Amino acid sequence: MISQFFVLSQRGDNIVFRDCRGDVPKGSAEIFFRKVKFWKEDGEEEAPPVFNVDGVNYFHVKVVGLLFVATTRTNVSPSLVLELLQRIARVIKDYLGVLNEDSLRKNFVLVYELLDEVIDFGYVQTTSTEVLKSYVFNEPIVVDAARLPPLGPAAIFMQGNKRMPGTAVTKSVVANEPGGRKREEIFVDIIEKISVTFSSSGYILTSEIDGTIQMKSYLTGNPEIRLALNEELSIGRGGRSIYDYGGSSGSGAVILDDCNFHESVHLESFDVDRTLSLLPPDGEFPVMNYRMTQEFKPPFRINTLIEEAGALKAEVILKIRAEFPSSSTANTIVVQMPLPTYTTRVSFELEPGAVGQMTDFKESNRRLEWNLKKIVGGSEHTLRAKLTFSQESHGNITKEAGPVSMTFTIPMYNASRLQVKYLQIAKKSKTYNPYRWVRYVTQANSYVARI
């Protein structure tokens, strides 16, 4: 069980503080913040999420720049506490629509009311927004979400894509809309984070997809929902080692290494026809998490060429090729590459006619940065960078530079080919026809090309 729960701002201000058992001194928030801030003398290193100071154990997670912290004196389950902190953040966000310092302060009465139901004497009672609705009566005070970064990966759907209703993910699940009427709608997001490591010769060393089917329901009466996935979907690599990728090509089968489900999901028909049925509780929750190491086509190929040009000069040529269909467009692409520490100056040369691209040399950490607003599938982009050194290189620039890493987001594209074939809502009446949104997105997690 936990002794205290609190939320700190980035500056260390106490936004929420709840003492559950009175066995940890009040100054704990301050002790915690100082410890985290100065974990190593240089302030560079991040504190681990669990540590002990003078007999008090501190747990923390970072959510949208806020620190969610719990303390205890006993030998509790750390994964339970960390998971709980994440869930508290999610419940608060469900209620407030937006999670940030401002919304927490404006809604502190509601937040404390929620905490009273979520934790009793340090024991977690429930973190289900659905269950909480019967015991929590305060109404949220809505804050302006427009200029604030919201929570979670689904946030990317707000980036001006016309197909998405812009306010959806920042809407409180309990507050009524102006006019007192709630819009009947449900969102199903298939969010995939991909990690790929290319060797210097372009081979794929490791590749992995971490996926989530996330649901957010605004349906009244919580009708039953059926989600059908690919029929050719198998789970478990059947004893094959992670090393052999063979055997998966050709057939259209999607092979997941492992997956797990939300507790509201019934799996009776899953083994038969790959259908999930559930009564979606209110609020945002992951219906299913999955992990896949089956071979997939990486959306981007990265090509790096380094040529020495005299003793104190070298040229780096970066080439990015988008290998996904031209119907998709990646956005907010950032390519980064550490350069040798003795690099003093970099001059860039973009392709003629390039738009929406920016280059920069961050001198503090000797890093080359290349930003591209968007890349259309099938296209290719090149950057030339001329480096000037303050000392002669030891003839091994490649060992002192790189690797090249990339971050990007590709809406309406998923690398695993896992699909929601249909989304069926049990009908209450003939006229009942809520909005359904099934959305796909692929994001880079650790996308790295060694040189």
Place this chain on the structure above:
Amino acid sequence: MSGHDSKYFSTTKKGEIPELKEELNSQYKDSQDPNPLIRALAVRTMGCIRVDKITEYLCDPLQRCLKDDDPYVRKTAAICVAKLYDINAELVEDRGFLEALKDLISDNNPMVVANAVAALAEIQDNSSGPIFEITSHTLSKLLTALNECTEWGQVFILDALSKYKAADAREAENIVERVTPRLQHANCAVVLSAVKMILQQMELITSTDVVRNLCKKMAPPLVTLLSAEPEIQYVALRNINLIVQKRPTILAHEIKVFFCKYNDPIYVKMEKLEIMIKLASDRNIDQVLLEFKEYATEVDVDFVRKAVRAIGRCAIKLERAAERCISVLLELIKIKVNYVVQEAIIVIKDIFRRYPNTYESIIATLCESLDTLDEPEAKASMIWIIGEYAERIDNADELLESFLESFPEEPAQVQLQLLTATVKLFLKKPTEGPQQMIQACSYDSVVLNNATVETDNPDLRDRAYIYWRLLSTDPEAAKDVVLAEKPVISDDSNQLDSSLLDELLANIATLSSVYHKPPDTFVTRVKTTQRTEEEEYPDGSETGYSDAPAHAAESGASPPASSTESGASPPASSSSSFSAAARQAAPAPAAPASVPDLLDLGLDNNNSSNNALVSVDQPAASAGPPLPVLLPASTGQGLQISALLIRRDGQIFYSMLFDNNSQIPLDGFMIQFNKNTFGLAAAGPLQVPQLQPGTSATTLLPMILFQNISPGPPTTLLQVAVKNNQQPVWYFSDKISLLVLFTEDGRMERSTFLETWKSLPDSNEVSKDFPGIVINSVEATLDRLTASNMFFIAKRKHANQEVLYLSSKLPRGIPFLIELTATIGIPGLKCAIKIPSPEMAPLFFEAIETLLTS
């Protein structure tokens, strides 16, 4: 609405308020309100009023609420019992709330069951008596409830059930079968608690097929935990670290998932590296090396250093891959990034220790980086290499000379090494012409002069004096001493000892498994007495250290240490002056032959603690039992503590070695022992001088028995807490070997032996077979047993077997009668003992096994 009032009352007015009564009356009324929500709020609120006098008022409503029709009220009431227990435990027991709580385990609402389990588990934790014991009946009830519960309730139940010991393999398999589906849960806490439960039951399962199958089932969910938030990943990795030490096969094929991601937080990367080293094998080492090499060129300095060390650890672990590891290290050295080079040299020194005379060809490459070294440990390592291989390095003299220039400014660690290396050089190359010899001599004089005259460091001065006298009296003896062969080191990547590992594994999915420390070393419930322990440290531990020679006399904490040295020829008289200098001597007082190591192993000792790389078994092969490392430097923020209980002249001592590898001087050392079976405690304060960075000290702490005896079945566990003025309190565990307790007066007359044997009931006879032990000579065995105060009484032959009878005594004259049966030269020893308290038998068997196998 009065429900709302209650709510704010609980949030705002917790504490001691005199005019509570009125409020209570309204609460009391609320607890009978028709609205269940209000009833629940009332009972929750009342539980928050933590005033002893009020508790009486709480009883009636609580009683009612525990039987309420509404599950929300019952689940709130269940937690309220735990609250009440915290304030007034007696009241809870007297009013039968515990029984009511136990009834709730069978409730039809899973939320109620979960809270009842949580409350009972907490009450059990805080109580000495058995309150919440899981029987096979509750087990099956709870396993059924498991399927209905919320995710959090599942964790409560799984954690409570993990204390259950299945009766046999079949029951264990049944339990596992019902828990396995939890591995599919999206909540990481449920998964880890299920893993814990399965691991525990697996201990009982004998079928290798079932075990293999379970391992296969656990692997994917464990790996999936690494897709969660980085905070959860960290917890998972710390747990996996323990799991793979016990069951390496579970994740043997999954090493790729532990490859670091570019954007992993540093704390995740560090943990992944550890696990990669543990999973590295001849089969995957090429892949692993490729990764390490890549990490070694990343930006984060700490991570880069750790990656370089990881390469070294793989070289030491996998003999067949050592050469490949070295070539990677050489490649890294060539990049000439300063800290990479230094780190590489440190690990290469360890590789040289592990594989002597194999890879010296690379020394030339190392020498190229000589002038870039600026960290003490790297410098000391390089100097060690030059000294050790002086005969193969043409310009060893020049190289050492270049270091000598800055001798006075160097840290102690470097000075000591430089001193030894110079002597080695002198001893190895005296024949190469008189001129060089004189030259070498002159260095010597410089070093020895520097070391004997100008230094304040007793360690250095002592070592210099010893060399000085050795060289001037008998250079041949000096050779035997300085150039003695060193014991080979081994890999320690599975560094936790098995009993600690087992304890930690039993605590998987708790904080203990994240800290890798047993729970009682960090759990400080306010209500328990543990918090006062710190104040109980002996006040008189005067630890200020003066290095005046006069100190010699009262360094009586280690009288045997000086006696060792007196057997060690001329330098003894001066070197015994400083207990700090006698660091190697103290642990091995019985063996005068320890001197050779004394001279040369300073560096190795330091390093073994710095990088936890070198096996602890090396410092004194000839010097009797080496001191096992109990607190590795990696845990102790640079402080390493090695210790062992020994018996000398009828007295028990705790022989301890402190190595300070941190960056700061440490002083004010104090020690405290937790309650233990034999009531072992310190007889006096701990005498440890101020420890400068890079230095170490030994001490013999006299111990006494029967001080704070822990009740319960006898165990060998000895928990120790050591503190100093600069660092937090360190906790570690040791084992009490029964052998140190056997008294010198244990010899019995034959008749007494027979009498005693007869007087004890047959039920007190316990025997055990040791199939692995061979007795090759009765004489040698008896000598060994006598040395541990087990005295020979009689011997007879039975067929071709030898039967030996021995006697010994525990303190307070408790007799210990031993019968050993074995065939000479053939493995297999039967050991039967007859003692007044047979529960002591396992401890004895453990001790005798260690004694006769070693």
